[in-house]
Amino acid sequence: MAAVRYFVAQMPPPQVAQRLVDATGSLQAEFSQARATASENLHLTLAFIGALNSTRAADVARNLQALETAAFTWTLDRLAAFVPARIAWAGGAAPAALLELAAQCRALLDRLEVPYDRKSFVAHVTLLRDLPRRASIERTIEPISWPMATPVLMSSRASGGDVRYERVPARS
Numbered sequence: 001m002a003a004v005r006y007f008v009a010q011m012p013p014p015q016v017a018q019r020l021v022d023a024t025g026s027l028q029a030e031f032s033q034a035r036a037t038a039s040e041n042l043h044l045t046l047a048f049i050g051a052l053n054s055t056r057a058a059d060v061a062r063n064l065q066a067l068e069t070a071a072f073t074w075t076l077d078r079l080a081a082f083v084p085a086r087i088a089w090a091g092g093a094a095p096a097a098l099l100e101l102a103a104q105c106r107a108l109l110d111r112l113e114v115p116y117d118r119k120s121f122v123a124h125v126t127l128l129r130d131l132p133r134r135a136s137i138e139r140t141i142e143p144i145s146w147p148m149a150t151p152v153l154m155s156s157r158a159s160g161g162d163v164r165y166e167r168v169p170a171r172s
Contacts, residue, residue, distance in 0.1 A: 005156045006049040019144045024127040034128040046105045048117040061153040061170040072097035076144040081137040088128035
């Protein structure tokens with residue numbers, strides 16, 4: 001049985017996801033051996049949790065749903081790579097509201113005593129994995145406006161080389 005891992009995320013609306021798919025296609029033409037993120041798996045991670053039992057997961061999902069967040073838009077306007085990790089990504093300057101949202105989510109996890117990866121938040125959406133070693137990407141793209149919504153808890157399960165993400169329902 002595959003291990004289930006959890007993360008707090010923003011999932012893009014369909015029009016944003018399509019623009020990210022288009023950006024992925026242009027990169028994949030250049031790096032054909034790299035693996036593209038499935039369109040339904042595109043997301044912005046606000047906090048990576050890892051293992052969590054299902055009861056705690058439902059509790060986190062319910063608390064996220066109740067989180068009061070300000071409406072704002074994140075503009076993605078560049079493609080780049082995390083060279084050592086061999087990942088291509090889309091992103092843009094993180095507005096203060098996005099940094100605050102990530103901080104709110106992490107503070108909520110702290111209040112719930114849910115351990116999570118405490119690495120600094122870096123606003124990005126992974127588009128390709130397994131880039132060639134030392135592959136460098138740094139270019140601008142036509143801006144993509146992503147209206148942010150209430151963050152959600154997602155589960156991730158690897159199976160046969162594929163990864164499947166599912167939203168965790170907020171049960172009362």
